[in-house]
Amino acid sequence: MAMLSYRTPPCLRFISIYCSRCLPGTPTIFGGQSVRELHTKNFLLGTARTQIWLACATTKTIHHQQQRCYSLSHPPDTVSPPSKLKRYLVDNCVRFAEWYERFLERRYPKVFQVYKIFKIGIRDFIADTKMYYDVTTDLWTGKSLNDFTRKELGVYRQYPKDVWKVSPVLIISALPFANYVVFPIAYMYPKWFLSPQFWTSEQKETIWGGQLAKRLRHCPLALRHLRVRHTHMDDDHPLQEKLKVTLNKIRHFQNLSVAEILDLKPLFEDYPCHIEKISIAYVRQLAKCNNLPLRRSKLIDSTLVAHYTDLAMGREGIENLNDEELAKACYERSLNPVGISREEQLRHLCDWVEVSRAIDENSLSLLLHLPIFLAYNKPTNRQLSGRSLQSG
Known part of the structure; x- marks a missing residue:
């Protein structure tokens, strides 16, 4: 062998x-x-088999650990559908809520109206809070005011005033049983305790009309300061006679055209009517006419935001505003829209935007005088203010 x-x-x-x-x-x-x-050979073979087995076991353990870590760091991107019982309960809860709203609307219409006002108001207030945060963040990162929409700039201007009104009501209502007292009081006095998000259409018309009447009462005082500045002008000033004619027209309740207003623009770029060259009393009256901050520095910043809001409204199309947005824009630009047609409201806003487009940061004072030049002698404003306008 x-x-x-x-x-x-x-x-x-x-x-x-x-x-x-x-x-x-x-x-x-x-x-x-x-x-x-032979003994050494058998020992080595046994050792080799042991090492191979340990290596295989270690490899399997590492593989399982990797799979477990992978499953933890990368969970599946799909969710299993709800069970039939859960689906049944959710559908019935939604149907019950809808039925209960209809029941309240039929059985207790006044209670349902209050519930709907606060429901919509809180939703809109939260949306405006998010928009204000986004706009503020974008401004901090260097975004230009010209890149925002009309609504975004409007929220940026109005939200700080709204949050001071609504925050106390929301904070106190969070206390146990306090909402049963706070909400009825806030509903009875919406002008003082609620923001426009919680107002009805009738309340908006009443409150905004009252605020506009209060602003128009400061127009004769601002106009008096303008007459004083006119008396300090040199007789040989090229615009001295034009300003005199303008003041006489306003005194006799005549409206100014856009061309007549733009002819006076050089007066507001330097002496005598530049915003940095007028007195503090004059600045305060202009601020009250436009419902803006009284301090000169904050007034300039707010006027600049209002200027870019006008530009954004012109870009988006004034005719695209709905009736409520159009009325709000007229109130903000010193026109009482009650009793006038939509075409007249659009014409007023178009004239305002045309003047706003022609000015720059050096002539912002002209924008502050537009309530006197464009809206002071409007028939609806005379009806709203009564004797206060006749004193101009």
Whole structure:
């Protein structure tokens, strides 16, 4: 029977040499096999099998750990559909809420009206809060005022006033049982405790009309300051006569055209009517005419925002405003829209925007005088203010 030749591996030879040196009498394996060689061979084979098994086990463990970590850091992007019971309960809750709203509207119409006012008001107030935060953040990052929409700039101007009104009501109503007292009081006095988001159409007309009447009462005082500035002008000033004619027209309840107003623009770019060159009393009267801050620095900033609001309204199209937005824009620009047609309201806003487009940061004082030049002698404003306008 033929003998299979066996070639001793290098590692086995090394072990045999080591054993022969450390243990006297142990033969060194260079050729045939010996007993110690067989024992050493079996030991190495068993060790190798053990190492292979440990390596496989370690690899499987690492693989499972990687799968577990992967599943934790990257959860599946799908959600299992709700069960039939959960779907049934949610659908019935929604149907019950809708039915209960209809029931309140039929059975208790006044209670439902109050509920609807606060529901819509809170929703709009939260939306304006988010918009104000976005606009403020964009301004901090260097975004220009010319990049915002009319609504965004309007919220940026109005929201700080609204939050001072609404915050006390919302904070006190969070106390236990306080909402049963706070909300009825706020509903009875919306002008003092609620913002326009919570007002009805009738309340908006009444409150905005009262605020406009109060602003128009300051127009004769601002006009008096303008007459004083006219008397201080030199007789050879090229616009001295034009300003005199303008003052006489306003005194006799005549309206000014856009061309006549723009002819006076140089007077508001420098002496005598630049916003930095007029007295503090004059600045305060102009601020009250426009419902803007009284301090000169804040007045300039607010007037600049109002100027860019006019530009945004012109870009978006004045004719695209709905009736409520159109009435609000007229109140903000010193015109009482009650009793006049939509075309007249649009004409007033178009004239206002045309003048606003022609001015720049150096002639912002002209924009502050537009309530006197454009709206002071409007018939609806005379009806709203009565004797206060006749005193001009």
